[in-house]
Amino acid sequence: MGTAAHSEPGLAVAGLAVARGGLTILRGLDFRVGPGEALILTGPNGVGKTSLLRTLAGLQPPAAGTVSPAPDRLAYAGHADAVKATLTVAENLAFWARVHGGAGGEVGDALAALGLGDLAARPAQSLSAGQRRRLGLARLLLTGRRLWLLDEPTVSLDAASVALFAALLGRHLAGGGAAALASHIDLGLTGAARLDLSPFRALAPLPAVAGAGGFDEAFL
Amino acid sequence: MSIWEYANPKKFMETSGRILPWAAALSALTLVPGLVWGFFLTPDADRFGSTVKIIYIHVPSAFVAINAWAMMLVASLIWLIRRHHVSALAARAAAPVGMVMTLIALFTGAIWGEPMWGTWWAWDPRLTSFLILFLFYLGYIALWAAIENPDAAADLTSVLCLVGSVFAFLSRYAVYFWAQGLHQGASLSVDRAQHVADVYAWPLWLSIAGFVLLFLTLVLVRTRTEIRARRLSALVARERME
Amino acid sequence: MLALLSRDLRLAVRAGGGFGLSLAFFLILTVLVPFGVGPDPARLQAIAPGILWVGALLASLLSLDRMFQLDWEDGTLDALATAPVPMEGVVAMKAAAHWLTTGLPLTLAAPVLGVLLNLSGPGRGWLALSLLVGTPALSLIGAFGAGLTVGLKRGGLILSLLVLPLYVPTLIFGAEAARRGAEGLAAGPVLLLAGAITLACLAALPYAAAAAIRVNLR
Numbered sequence: 001m002g003t004a005a006h007s008e009p010g011l012a013v014a015g016l017a018v019a020r021g022g023l024t025i026l027r028g029l030d031f032r033v034g035p036g037e038a039l040i041l042t043g044p045n046g047v048g049k050t051s052l053l054r055t056l057a058g059l060q061p062p063a064a065g066t067v068s069p070a071p072d073r074l075a076y077a078g079h080a081d082a083v084k085a086t087l088t089v090a091e092n093l094a095f096w097a098r099v100h101g102g103a104g105g106e107v108g109d110a111l112a113a114l115g116l117g118d119l120a121a122r123p124a125q126s127l128s129a130g131q132r133r134r135l136g137l138a139r140l141l142l143t144g145r146r147l148w149l150l151d152e153p154t155v156s157l158d159a160a161s162v163a164l165f166a167a168l169l170g171r172h173l174a175g176g177g178a179a180a181l182a183s184h185i186d187l188g189l190t191g192a193a194r195l196d197l198s199p200f201r202a203l204a205p206l207p208a209v210a211g212a213g214g215f216d217e218a219f220l
Numbered sequence: 221m222s223i224w225e226y227a228n229p230k231k232f233m234e235t236s237g238r239i240l241p242w243a244a245a246l247s248a249l250t251l252v253p254g255l256v257w258g259f260f261l262t263p264d265a266d267r268f269g270s271t272v273k274i275i276y277i278h279v280p281s282a283f284v285a286i287n288a289w290a291m292m293l294v295a296s297l298i299w300l301i302r303r304h305h306v307s308a309l310a311a312r313a314a315a316p317v318g319m320v321m322t323l324i325a326l327f328t329g330a331i332w333g334e335p336m337w338g339t340w341w342a343w344d345p346r347l348t349s350f351l352i353l354f355l356f357y358l359g360y361i362a363l364w365a366a367i368e369n370p371d372a373a374a375d376l377t378s379v380l381c382l383v384g385s386v387f388a389f390l391s392r393y394a395v396y397f398w399a400q401g402l403h404q405g406a407s408l409s410v411d412r413a414q415h416v417a418d419v420y421a422w423p424l425w426l427s428i429a430g431f432v433l434l435f436l437t438l439v440l441v442r443t444r445t446e447i448r449a450r451r452l453s454a455l456v457a458r459e460r461m462e
Numbered sequence: 463m464l465a466l467l468s469r470d471l472r473l474a475v476r477a478g479g480g481f482g483l484s485l486a487f488f489l490i491l492t493v494l495v496p497f498g499v500g501p502d503p504a505r506l507q508a509i510a511p512g513i514l515w516v517g518a519l520l521a522s523l524l525s526l527d528r529m530f531q532l533d534w535e536d537g538t539l540d541a542l543a544t545a546p547v548p549m550e551g552v553v554a555m556k557a558a559a560h561w562l563t564t565g566l567p568l569t570l571a572a573p574v575l576g577v578l579l580n581l582s583g584p585g586r587g588w589l590a591l592s593l594l595v596g597t598p599a600l601s602l603i604g605a606f607g608a609g610l611t612v613g614l615k616r617g618g619l620i621l622s623l624l625v626l627p628l629y630v631p632t633l634i635f636g637a638e639a640a641r642r643g644a645e646g647l648a649a650g651p652v653l654l655l656a657g658a659i660t661l662a663c664l665a666a667l668p669y670a671a672a673a674a675i676r677v678n679l680r
Contacts, residue, residue: 080537098465
């Protein structure tokens with residue numbers, strides 16, 4: 001899709017179909033998220049927001065269609081925080097920094113950005129749910145990737161933390177980054193597009209009776 | 221027309237529906253005469269007495285037990301490479317049949333071994349290999365049963381079948397290395413000097429053909445059942461989505 | 463990559479579980495055997511290599527189900543799958559961490575426990591050597607089994623059912639090398655066969671395990 005990924009860090013999705021448990025649940029998705037833009041995915045529970053984000057992140061293959069750029073330019077933060085309870089806050093982040101090829105110097109910045117500076121030496125198991133969540137989100141900064149895929153990033157965050165994260169996301173977008181997120185809370189992102197997934201629900205017609213054609217699709 | 225068109229579930233249901241009665245009839249027509257001929261119309265062996273006649277079950281079941289795994293391996297490869305659902309379901313369908321054949325071979329071997337060698341069981345390479353094969357069948361079937369997502373189950377069991385085949389092969393040679401056996405060499409051989417006299421060989425070939433046809437029949441029936449079960453669960457899942 | 467290894471080792475040390483548990487299990491198993499078969503030194507000496515090998519095998523099985531399960535539950539596996547490290551490398555590092563926390567301690571403990579079973583001096587040496595060569599294969603095969611069953615509800619049970627038959631060749635060659643060594647026979651060639659299996663596992667199984675994990679993440 002489009003031009004080379006280097007000149008255009010935006011996310012482009014064409015004709016995408018998303019499956020869950022071997023069953024196509026969303027189809028016909030076409031959208032773009034350009035640099036500096038955010039796309040908020042909405043829709044009722046179970047419509048497939050998480051499955052869509054996991055497909056975008058390359059964790060599951062698309063049932064049809066294409067996603068660009070390749071998953072190695074995207075940073076994904078799911079429901080779970082990828083935090084190890086027995087490591088300290090700083091150790092958790094230092095690990096992710098090293099995995100993403102960093103030297104570890106950026107850990108301090110990431111801690112500060114999410115207001116975790118004072119907690120750096122605390123074991124992660126002593127964190128509250130909201131603090132854990134912020135630690136999980138701090139990982140995004142260490143990936144060095146411009147395209148964020150966020151699945152309910154504000155779950156268990158208090159009002160102050162939500163504001164902190166909204167400001168962080170705003171800076172990310174202002175710096176030319178992009179984000180696609182599923183969120184129920186209005187983060188006050190100016191100019192963020194919304195995409196309701198309900199119309200893309202794949203309600204395939206019931207397959208024909210055995211022997212009457214269409215069997216190949218019958219259990220796909 | 222490409223052979224892969226038979227991998228279309230609909231095409232497969234049509235074709236297998238037509239083949240099935242013939243396969244069932246043919247397996248009855250080979251198995252019954254083969255076993256009757258072998259059990260009642262062959263002379264007792266000089267050295268072995270009438271116990272030798274258990275080979276008409278023992279050898280064919282062992283033959284099918286090994287080749288059922290080989291068939292599962294091929295079907296798994298086809299699934300991994302070409303993503304034909306029928307192939308994965310056929311591998312799943314063959315596993316319990318192959319496991320039962322392995323059990324039959326083990327039990328008839330024990331029954332035969334007692335008068336022959338004076339022991340029900342010995343850690344002989346062939347016996348041990350079959351016991352290990354049985355364990356592989358067990359693991360394969362358990363993995364299929366444990367995974368809910370059918371595509372993931374097909375993928376994972378196929379990978380297990382591939383890796384398991386290599387290790388089963390390794391185990392076979394490791395076991396030969398580990399113990400020298402009581403078991404006689406292969407009972408039937410096309411190109412080497414004959415091990416079994418002709419009077420016994422013909423009904424044995426007939427029984428083997430019968431067991432292979434029986435395996436084919438059972439796998440067809442079970443694959444058809446799997447396809448229907450898969451379709452049913454897809455229908456239920458769709459209803460839940462509405 | 464090395465960050466993964468050092469993190470896993472640190473986690474193992476902090477959690478305390480993996481390290482000590484399999485060693486304690488190995489010790490208890492070795493102590494129980496004489497109660498089962500009687501204290502006759504000759505008999506114990508004869509079965510010692512086999513018992514210690516089977517014990518090491520079962521002890522290394524204990525911590526397998528935690529290899530990927532914890533990372534799967536807390537989202538680390540998702541994050542690693544999207545990180546710039548190949549899943550094959552993740553598997554190899556996980557297996558290495560598992561070996562360093564179970565296989566290696568078991569290898570070091572086995573000669574000591576061999577004393578309890580009247581194993582001769584050279585026999586203890588060969589036992590340790592055969593375990594050193596063979597236990598990495600146990601960790602790699604275990605990583606494959608753990609990859610297949612990560613995320614399954616009854617994963618732990620099925621894991622042992624899948625993994626134990628795959629252990630057969632390693633057990634045969636490893637225990638045979640230890641036995642031959644203890645009886646003063648030529649153990650070298652058998653040891654090489656065990657090493658061959660370990661190297662083959664190292665070459666092939668990370669790919670199979672990574673494929674299984676990717677399937678389980680979808």
